[in-house]
Amino acid sequence: MSDQAAPHQGFASRYRNVLLGLLAVAIFFAAWQAVFLFVPFNPLFISKPTLILQALVSLLVSGDLLHDLAISAVPFVYGFSSAAVVGVALGIVMGWRPRVGYTLDPIMIMFYASPLVALAPLVIVFFGVGVSGKTIIIFLLSIFPFIFNAQAGVHAVDRLLINVVRSLGGSERDLYLKVIVPSVLPYIVAGARIAVGRGLIGVLVGEFFAASEGIGYAIARFGDLFALDKMFACILCIMIIAVALTEGIRLAERVAFPWRVGQ
């Protein structure tokens, strides 16, 4: 990276923000590491970046981390994908038929406003601590962004464009491919970005409550064991996954729907 930076004029100014960000992250970790030169280090209370890195490597090498992640990924995929299918379908119907929308809107808003995480203990008691309980929690948490965004997307379809396609002899297929899908899809993808975060909360809630494996359980267990280096490694891992998922979707939005940039 650094040897590339030298010859190019304007590299520094073009990537100024990225460089400043990287610099700040580097300073942060360096300061974290350095502070224990002056402050007594208590491994039961805090960890150091070097120790966290070691723990991360050892967890990766032993395969524990990947195992826990794989365990957690199953209910996440089930819950998230079913929330996407059901939520988008429901949202489109609610947007397309005004009366369905009128009827269901207050109920959906009611559910969305109430902290549904609060139902987690009930779901766990009812469905058990396995995949099904977690799937339902993730489904409940991540469905609402899909519903509301699909509905908003349908409302945003330009009626004029529909009429234009119709008057110019476009088929029903043209209508969907050229007008409806391009206008609804960006909303759904934006909803997915929000839903990913909520779905991850669902994974953690389910696993903190009652589980015997999974990444959330690993964090809680390492905390109980005062293995802070491993705990930080797992937290870091979740942070990376969360950022990768949300920023990945954001990037996909920018590439796939360039006309919506800036909204």
Add this chain to the structure above:
Amino acid sequence: MTETRAIETDIGGPLESAAPADGLWHRLESTIFGAGGIVVLLAVWEALPRIVTLSAGTKLFFTTPSQIAETLWQMFATGSIWVPLSVSASGFALGLGLAVVAGLPLGVLIGRSPTLNAMLDPFITAFNATPRLVFLPLIMLWFGLGLWAKVIVVFIGALFPILINTYEGVRNADKTLINVVRSFGANEWDVARLVVVPNAMPYIVAGLRLAIGRAVLGVVVAEFFGSESGLGVMMVQAAGQYHVDKVFAGLIVFAGLSLIMTAAVQVLENRLTLWRPQRAGGE
């Protein structure tokens, strides 16, 4: 305004064209259908155990709206709700208050300084994308099971919506106004006080509204996993003893708390932005 609204709601039905004659029906339609939907939902829920005989196991997990209302009424009548509610509310209020105190100035600062923004951006992105729940075991380890762990969880949750919205609002401040104030000899503090913050107010209020939802969520999760008392603790215990009605009663109280707070923010917004239409009229 009313016209665009009518067009907007009409988009949905390509086959339905609302008769323009009965305006009253058209205006009340959404309210009637909305209220009807809730009534039907409650009625079906209430009637379900009377129509279908539930197995003994399912009955343990089943409750009816009337039972929930009864429990809720009992909790208020006997006063048993006040102690857990006040514990939860103080955690909520302290965390949200701290988030406002920290988030507002920081948001203005990164909105005004591109360098600071570029440096803090990775941290804000990372912490905002990460479910705060992940830090809960760590926070419990550091702060124990008392009030402060809860305050910190609420704080982390509520900070980012406020911070990010303040930043957005500050970025959208009118450059001309800033230049005008500058030409009259204002320093950075005056610019923030006179132009930037008042202009960012709608954004800040929207952020505050988001923050309230997250703060309530924060209280719930903090109390579920690491607290000695509070409404969330009561709900977990109730779930463990199969008092499903009590769990729902708690849920309703939490939802009520967030609705009341949101309404309060709305009132605040109306008060704070009273000057807006006046200015528009004056110019």
